[in-house]
Amino acid sequence: YASGSFAVGNLDIDNFYNINEEYGRKCGDRVIEFIDEILKESLPDGFIVERAGDEFFVMSSEHTAETLLMELEEARKQIEVAELECEGHLIKFTVSGAVADIPRSASSVDGLIHVLEDGMFTAKKQGRNRMVFAPAEGKQKMSLKSSYYPKSQLEKLSRLAKRLKKTESALLREALIDLLRKYSQ
Secondary structure (H helix, E strand, O other): OOOOOEEEEEEEEOOHHHHHHHHOHHHHHHHHHHHHHHHHHHOOOOOEEEEEOOEEEEEEOOOOHHHHHHHHHHHHHHHHHOOEEEOOEEEOOOEEEEEEEEOOOOOOHHHHHHHHHHHHHHHHHOOOOOEEEOOOOOOOOOOOOHHHOOHHHHHHHHHHHHHHOOOHHHHHHHHHHHHHHHHOO
8 A cells, every 4th residue: 555545344253153152163164264255256356355263354455445345335235144054054144344444544554453443343332243434543433334325326426536536525524514504594
């Protein structure tokens, strides 16, 4: 990310300890492999998927954090409805995660890891099975669910932001200000 921004998302398997306890480590390992496949197959070009234990990291220097959140939300929905058959058991599972970027969310890789951990905690605390924006370094904790907006609207927002050379968040702030002005009179 030497120049520009770098978006990272992390996903963690919800209640993974219970999956290992109930179905065994072999089935737990199969769940990890299955989720890895879903992520790699469902994400478009420009995203890199890496794994550490039962936690996944998705990175891109080509896409915004907003686009990454939208794509990971779609993958989360696929994971939520998936079922894995292992040793005679039908296993269902979910993931939670957060998205952040450099330079908006954090000024360093260490800071990025820290805000992603905070975001993961927020997603788990809100009930699991969700993706959130990680809070920026030193900012009040805030999370947004990408499911508030249909994918088609988010794609239009992304195209508009590129055309106007503005960030998606700047356009959303502008729309909110216009809305508040309209109804505050």
